[in-house]
Amino acid sequence: MIGLLCFIVYSCICAAYGETDxxxxxxxxxxxxxxxxxxxxxxxxxxxxxxxxxxxxxxxxxxxxxxxxxxxxxxVRDCSTRADGSYPDLLLNCTSYFTCSHHIYFGHNFCTPGTVFEKTLGTCVWPDDAYRPCGNKV
Known part of the structure; x- marks a missing residue:
């Protein structure tokens, strides 16, 4: 099961990055x-x-x-008590986010410069479009 999960995550990562020519x-x-x-x-x-x-x-x-x-x-972020999903990295002012799956830390992803991670949307957005603590929305 874990081997299958690793393969799926790896496949998603590769698809997200695309293949380098x-x-x-x-x-x-x-x-x-x-x-x-x-x-x-x-x-x-x-x-x-x-x-x-x-x-x-x-x-x-x-x-x-x-x-x-x-x-x-x-x-390294502690995922031992977190549900599966992506979380804003508050220590880096939400300019990146980290992913937890089955209580395992799967690393950071970086937002495009000038954007922050918005957890409710699951993506990086402009600060005016993100809720606090990452953005300006109340």
């Missing part, structure tokens, strides 16, 4: 998320998924222990 890109990392990133090497795509407990480290440019990675990816 390495045919015209220089070698490097693309579509970088906290748990998944693409690597183009000699115009060949490799998608890397960090194992549980590890996240992308912008300094080392690889998966690393989440306890030594700078925020926001390195900030």
């Amino acid at each position: 390495c045919s015209t890109l220089p070698n490097g990392h693309y579509n970088i998320g906290c748990k998944v990133f693409d690597v183009c090497t000699n115009h060949v795509l490799t998608t890397v998924e960090c194992v549980p407990g590890k996240v992308y480290n912008n300094v080392t440019r690889r998966c690393d222990d989440e306890r030594v990675v700078a925020p926001p990816c390195g900030r």
Whole structure:
């Protein structure tokens, strides 16, 4: 069951990011998320998924222990008492959100600059369209 859940989450993450076309890109990392990133090497795509407990480290440019990675990816959130869903990261002023599934932390996602996460809508919106504590709506 957990294996199936991991596959579904991974598939959703890949679909959300889209597939990187390495045919015209220089070698490097693309579509970088906290748990998944693409690597183009000699115009060949490799998608890397960090194992549980590890996240992308912008300094080392690889998966690393989440306890030594700078925020926001390195900030592990406690999902042990949370229902499945996405939650605004109040410590980062709602400019990102994290996902919990079956009491497991699945990492952060970042909002487009200038937007904040609105929990009732489940997406990032302009601050005037978000309720407090993330936005200006009362």
